[in-house]
Amino acid sequence: MPAPARTSLAHIVEAGRLIVHSQGVEGLTMGEVAKAVGVRGPSLYKHVANRGELIHLIAESVTLELGERLDAAIDGEDPLADLRSLAHVFRKFSHEHPEWYRLIFAPMPTEWQPAGETLARASRAMLITTEALAGREEGLEAARTVTAWAHGFLTMELAGAFRLDGDLDDAFDYGIERLGAAITRR
Amino acid sequence: MPAPARTSLAHIVEAGRLIVHSQGVEGLTMGEVAKAVGVRGPSLYKHVANRGELIHLIAESVTLELGERLDAAIDGEDPLADLRSLAHVFRKFSHEHPEWYRLIFAPMPTEWQPAGETLARASRAMLITTEALAGREEGLEAARTVTAWAHGFLTMELAGAFRLDGDLDDAFDYGIERLGAAITRR
């Protein structure tokens, strides 16, 4: 009657992260996850309610990792340098882990969206930086503007939507400079 | 031996548009499409190679429609007013047809991405407007910057990613003004 657990939630989420990384969310089948952790499909349902919840947990985990990298990217000395640094970390993350990146911003049923706390932690560094540039009252709107631009750029880059030619590295740096200037307190 | 066609490609794409509009891409099953046009599932394969191709055709059609609305939004007299107008048309489209909007920017296998011509037509109005504001040489990069921002904002809005409060209409208008100023020739 006891019954040894042959896997764990952490183990399952970790396997899920790897599968999403290499195959994308569409490649995340319960069968693949089960195989990766060494059980059969149905056993996963002892640990997660369904595939959607597993996707949610993977998204949370990956969002936290991005947040940590963003935190590590700023030193608070020179806000404009910090802004450039944040943008480049963001872009590097999207290149190294395009499928994780897509997952973070993928539309999800409300109940499975990243918890408010997770989002707040991930946005912390950007908010600190934009407050330094735009001032306290405009900090939040400035953060949204920069984040929206960076996210839009990266999504379009990943989707291959920039087809008229020109150098994308230059276009990205152009955007950072324009936005940095745009939000800086006049 | 003749054999009356009971449906057509145009009919199928139109049905697909409606289904995507109301159920999203995940709701676009071959069975639903077939039912909507009055045939059985397998018959669809006489008109499209597979589900992916159908999604591609729907995305093209919807992208063209957005492009037409953007074209109609500018008059070329006041570029800053045109920029505001373009941004608001973009946002309105995303609110009226969130699932179409998602489809337009959804990552797709290269072979199924919107044709270059389709993209060019859809970007025309923005490019004209940013060239008027930023000058000829910077027009393309300015267009990318504005489009990236608008797209990022709308994706995040649709995904419910703006959880720290504040008025989203104001945040959108704040962004337009900041970006307009940022790309305007100094």
Next chain:
DNA sequence: ACCTGAACACCGTTCAAGT
């Protein structure tokens, strides 16, 4: 308390047979 095989509903796609 967790794992398993069997089973079900659903979906994309193929194919031989109809008209």
Next chain:
DNA sequence: ACCTGAACACCGTTCAAGT
């Protein structure tokens, strides 16, 4: 020349039965 039913592989999920 296009449509159909039957069939197959694949997938998420449930459940009764094992240990």
